[in-house]
Amino acid sequence: MHRYREIAVAFSRNGFGFLVKELGLHEVLSLPKRMLVKNKSEPHSKTTGERIRLFLEELGPTFVKVGQIASTRPDIIPQDIIIELEKLQEHVNAFPFAEVKKIVEHELGEDLNVLFREFHEEPLGSASIGQVHYAVLHSGEEVAVKVQRPHIEKGMKTDLEILQEIARIAEQKLEWAANYKVEAIVKEFSNALLNELNYSLEGRNAERISKQFKDNPHYRIPNVFWEYTTKKVLTMECVKGKSLLEVEQLQREGYNTKLLAERVVQGLFQQILVEGIFHADPHPGNVCALPGNVIVFMDFGMVGRLTAEMKTNFASLIIAMMRQSTEGVIKAIIRMGVVPDDVDMELLKSDVDLLRDKYYDIPLSQVSLGEAVNDLFSVANHHHIHIPTDLTLVGKSLLTMEGLVEKLDPEISIVKIAEPFGRKLIVDMYRPDHLAKDAVDHLGEYVDIFRDTPRNLKQIISLIKKGKIPLELVLPDSEKFLTRIDRISNRLAFSIVLLAFSIIMVGLIIGSALGRQSSMLWNIPAVEIGFVIALLMFLFLIYSIFRAGRF
Secondary structure, three states: OHHHHHHHHHHHHOOOHHHHHHHOHHHHHOOOHHHHOOOOOOOOOOOHHHHHHHHHHHHOHHHHHHHHHHOOOOOOOOHHHHHHHOOOOOOOOOOOHHHHHHHHHHHHOOOHHHHEEEEOOOOOEEOOOEEEEEEEEOOOOEEEEEEEOOOHHHHHHHHHHHHHHHHHHHHHHOHHHHHHOHHHHHHHHHHHHHHHOOHHHHHHHHHHHHHHOOOOOOEEOOOEOHHHOOOOEEEEEOOOOEEOOOHHHHHHOOOOHHHHHHHHHHHHHHHHHHHOEEEOOOOHHHEEEEOOOEEEEOOOOOEEEOOHHHHHHHHHHHHHHHHOOHHHHHHHHHHHOEOOOOOOHHHHHHHHHHHHHHOOOOOHHHOOHHHHHHHHHHHHHHOOOEOOHHHHHHHHHHHHHHHHHHHHOOOOOHHHHHHHHHHHHHHHHOOHHHHHHHHHHOHHHHHHHHHHHHHHHHHHHHHHHHOOOOOOOOOOOHHHHHHHHHHHHHHHHHHHHHHHHHHHHHHHHHHHHHHOOOOEEOOEEHHHHHHHHHHHHHHHHHHHHHHHOOO
16 A cells, blocks of 8 residues: 555656546545645646656666567657656666675575686676676586575565456546556556566576577577576576677777678578567677677567568568559458457558658668568557567567667668568478468367358258348448437337328318318317317327437
8 A cells, every 4th residue: 555655656657647546546535635636637848758758767677678668669658758758767776785695595505605606796887677797607608697686576466466367447537547448558567577577588588589590600699507597596697798889899999880880680580471470679788799790680589570570570570662553452461460350441542541651752771670670560559459579579679670770881771681581481481381370270270160060050051941140230330220210110109190180181181171061070070179189199299308308
């Protein structure tokens, strides 16, 4: 409850007090009214993105990490907020070496001096989840030891449980939260963060990507020392490479910056379009260079995974974008995501056409593939087409990579480098051996279909004989359609009553006139009474129609 209160206060302090009230947290936490006076329409000196960033930084490591993960989702978060989330800084101090020693010895089961020949007390770097120390094994190998912060897992799990509960309440009380499915989004972010807490997963990711380049001398992935690695301690080879941001220094030392840029791009596309597991955060701190223009990828806490189908669909998207084919782009997007039944295909086509115009007649060297992909994913999200998270990570990775390589080679064309990978993937998909393998992989499904066909046909024939074929009729804007039908039927009824009223009265009047007799029947004034009854019926019908509001 104390943490709930801290979160509510942070909401209020950063101009989101109205959310605390709308979610009903002020009633549970007994917050003073002064915290809730700020509303959505009140002007602020800071933008919404800035206030969200400050809110996350105020609440510490869990919220900062969630914000950093959210910055990888431009398909669901506006660009101005993404820009602010990318500025999130992990304002954390290094934790004491005594704690480091205690955790390492507990995890590895030996005294620190027995495990390492050297272990530097000052960390090489410190982050919200852990910090890295330089060490030397007794075998003489230099290593970087990442140690998880004490008690960080418990605190993060508590915060994530609170976030998920707030998201659940938000979906119940706020229409926009239900539309955006914030509970599912928070759960997705939580899973990504919990994976980062497991250093064994990071080690396995590094090992898998290392195997991708085992026969390629132009790439290097630090080795993992599994005998010195657990869930909370990760020991990897310490690689001292050159920063790719120091372009002039690289050139002075004889590096070919254009070649480095090309190899970074090729390395990432090899991971994305060939292997299907890729580095999801290739920022300058995670990529460096070694002599011989060798590229080093490091830190695999966040990786993306693509199935064979997802790789093919993404390759199709790239090729369709290059051809500026609206139909091809739409087909690729539909194959990529889960498409709702009510999607407006004409409106989707119109939005894709607008994007095509944005990139029309622009040289490939000037096209940002990452931005174009994210633009398309944003259009898909606008039409409630759910794109898998790993595919959205591709867009984020491409954007991060582009920012890195453009400094090395401003004239580089990411699209031109990507095209051969995409074409090869499409061609390979239709190779006889691949088609045969695909058929074998799906053999079980085909067998099930053929096995179930007789039973399904028998059920259909039985329903036909009984005259009970189920028919589901879906009418767009059915409420408007039914309202119009209601109005037409009421007007028709009104006309019939008027006609009947006229016929009755005319008949009585004519009959009386021809017979030159009074309109009295059994001493009752028939015409007068008939007129009164018909008039009352007419007035009652008019009143009923107007009361229903559907005349």
